[in-house]
Amino acid sequence: MITTVSIAKTKKILAEARKKGKRIGFVPTMGALHKGHLSLIRKAKLENDFVAVSIFVNPTQFAPGEDYLRYPRRPAKDKSLLRKENVDLLFVPKTDPMYLVDHSTFVEEFDLSRFLCGKSRPAHFRGICTIVAKLFNIVGADNAYFGQKDYQQAEIIKRMVRDLNFSIKIKVLPIVREKDGLAVSSRNAYLNYREREVASRLYKTLHYIKDAALKGKRDSKKIIKKAKEMLTFPGLTRIDYVKIADAKSLEDVKKIKGKVLIALAVYVGQTRLIDNIVIDVKS
Amino acid sequence: MITTVSIAKTKKILAEARKKGKRIGFVPTMGALHKGHLSLIRKAKLENDFVAVSIFVNPTQFAPGEDYLRYPRRPAKDKSLLRKENVDLLFVPKTDPMYLVDHSTFVEEFDLSRFLCGKSRPAHFRGICTIVAKLFNIVGADNAYFGQKDYQQAEIIKRMVRDLNFSIKIKVLPIVREKDGLAVSSRNAYLNYREREVASRLYKTLHYIKDAALKGKRDSKKIIKKAKEMLTFPGLTRIDYVKIADAKSLEDVKKIKGKVLIALAVYVGQTRLIDNIVIDVKS
Numbered sequence: 001m002i003t004t005v006s007i008a009k010t011k012k013i014l015a016e017a018r019k020k021g022k023r024i025g026f027v028p029t030m031g032a033l034h035k036g037h038l039s040l041i042r043k044a045k046l047e048n049d050f051v052a053v054s055i056f057v058n059p060t061q062f063a064p065g066e067d068y069l070r071y072p073r074r075p076a077k078d079k080s081l082l083r084k085e086n087v088d089l090l091f092v093p094k095t096d097p098m099y100l101v102d103h104s105t106f107v108e109e110f111d112l113s114r115f116l117c118g119k120s121r122p123a124h125f126r127g128i129c130t131i132v133a134k135l136f137n138i139v140g141a142d143n144a145y146f147g148q149k150d151y152q153q154a155e156i157i158k159r160m161v162r163d164l165n166f167s168i169k170i171k172v173l174p175i176v177r178e179k180d181g182l183a184v185s186s187r188n189a190y191l192n193y194r195e196r197e198v199a200s201r202l203y204k205t206l207h208y209i210k211d212a213a214l215k216g217k218r219d220s221k222k223i224i225k226k227a228k229e230m231l232t233f234p235g236l237t238r239i240d241y242v243k244i245a246d247a248k249s250l251e252d253v254k255k256i257k258g259k260v261l262i263a264l265a266v267y268v269g270q271t272r273l274i275d276n277i278v279i280d281v282k283s
Numbered sequence: 284m285i286t287t288v289s290i291a292k293t294k295k296i297l298a299e300a301r302k303k304g305k306r307i308g309f310v311p312t313m314g315a316l317h318k319g320h321l322s323l324i325r326k327a328k329l330e331n332d333f334v335a336v337s338i339f340v341n342p343t344q345f346a347p348g349e350d351y352l353r354y355p356r357r358p359a360k361d362k363s364l365l366r367k368e369n370v371d372l373l374f375v376p377k378t379d380p381m382y383l384v385d386h387s388t389f390v391e392e393f394d395l396s397r398f399l400c401g402k403s404r405p406a407h408f409r410g411i412c413t414i415v416a417k418l419f420n421i422v423g424a425d426n427a428y429f430g431q432k433d434y435q436q437a438e439i440i441k442r443m444v445r446d447l448n449f450s451i452k453i454k455v456l457p458i459v460r461e462k463d464g465l466a467v468s469s470r471n472a473y474l475n476y477r478e479r480e481v482a483s484r485l486y487k488t489l490h491y492i493k494d495a496a497l498k499g500k501r502d503s504k505k506i507i508k509k510a511k512e513m514l515t516f517p518g519l520t521r522i523d524y525v526k527i528a529d530a531k532s533l534e535d536v537k538k539i540k541g542k543v544l545i546a547l548a549v550y551v552g553q554t555r556l557i558d559n560i561v562i563d564v565k566s
């Protein structure tokens with residue numbers, strides 16, 4: 001595995017791989033790698049001849065007061081994990097060359113970004129689109145891999161790729177979960193023992209909504225009210241949102257029908273956790 | 284010369300050219316081609332193995348009430364000109380597939396765009412950055428060619444390319460002028476005989492400022508005042524701006540020193556014309 005820090009060197013290595021006709025898979029990450037990331041990397045290894053992984057904790061997607069500074073950073077452990085996966089290139093850029101002091105260009109999506117996490121984190125997806133556009137331009141991959149845990153992010157990136165005519169295929173892989181259903185996430189590392197236990201309620205709540213919908217309940221408002229009651233529990237500090245949304249437009253649905261996204265964001269202690277499931281409700 | 288309308292087909296042809304190791308030059312235009320465009324195309328032909336030209340009157344860079352609808356369109360004449368120049372590919376996309384009904388992603392530069400034309404045309408450079416990013420992704424060229432007449436546009440595109448890590452070199456070529464100094468522009472076609480005569484005052488005014496600065500005058504405010512008096516003339520309907528700005532930051536300079544941009548935008552009849560010169564004033 002080659003590890004690069006320089007943007008120019010990374011471009012050069014990837015240009016050479018492309019010249020050799022290699023199909024390139026790319027997995028952008030913020031590090032603190034877990035089973036979810038590994039599932040993306042393994043899929044990328046299966047579908048490509050050359051796999052690049054980036055680790056970059058992207059400042060522009062964090063608002064002031066969010067967890068940019070304390071976001072888990074474990075470069076040595078990550079590197080050894082990636083080596084075991086036979087990743088071809090690990091790109092770990094520094095922040096300063098990625099965002100020069102007079103950086104002034106941003107990519108923003110204005111439709112899907114209005115909902116869900118975009119409401120409580122207003123500049124978040126602008127930061128995501130900008131860094132992903134940058135990384136796509138640096139790596140120049142055929143395929144890029146994202147996790148469904150960040151469902152809205154994946155939809156926004158697909159929209160960006162379509163709207164800006166990037167030549168990259170976006171592949172979204174299923175959420176990887178712990179035994180009790182908790183979606184794996186780098187932020188789970190923030191949870192203490194008690195919080196970790198409480199966090200398993202997220203998936204149970206999603207499942208409650210799913211079961212209700214599949215059993216024929218259609219009224220989102222009623223189901224969400226019940227779900228929020230389930231989340232009212234010591235240690236579950238704050239509910240950001242519980243939503244049943246159209247899986248394509250991300251807009252709230254009043255009557256559940258067709259492909260819907262059931263998504264939630266809650267604070268467990270100081271930690272903001274998100275999770276979702278997508279279901280298809282035949283009418 | 285191959286002419287393409289389809290985005291996918293254009294991508295495919297260019298991917299094949301790249302695979303053959305061809306160096307690709309790209310000249311994005313809005314058509315109504317003139318000597319300025321031809322100078323870009325000839326330079327592109329000299330420096331590359333494969334030259335692509337696009338013609339697309341980009342709606343997102345026009346504000347409501349601007350000249351989007353009446354912008355000169357001369358597809359047949361343009362095509363025959365490009366054929367004579369041995370252009371390899373002409374890309375003439377339709378508006379609908381370029382901006383799908385639910386298009387929602389834009390690229391915006393927030394620093395250099397604040398000045399000059401960005402002040403009077405607030406969404407203009409957002410439209411420019413978005414379409415240029417799209418075209419760069421579709422064509423995937425090594426070099427792209429722009430005219431210095433749109434000095435601010437070229438600086439913003441260079442900034443965008445740097446900030447978003449595009450792998451394309453931006454080449455900016457000198458303004459081509461008519462005998463009386465008027466910068467060639469597709470919009471000159473709007474001018475009637477009388478207006479055409481009046482329009483030559485733009486270049487004379489720039490020259491007045493240049494001469495004053497090179498003769499040792501340093502006070503921008505005084506020189507600009509005099510220049511605006513020169514532009515107060517029947518037929519010169521409105522002065523949008525006359526500016527002496529730092530050639531890099533585009534911010535106004537009070538004392539002329541170093542590399543400065545002398546730029547103006549005025550209305551001749553209904554037609555908005557811009558022009559500029561860059562001078563280097565040794566202290």
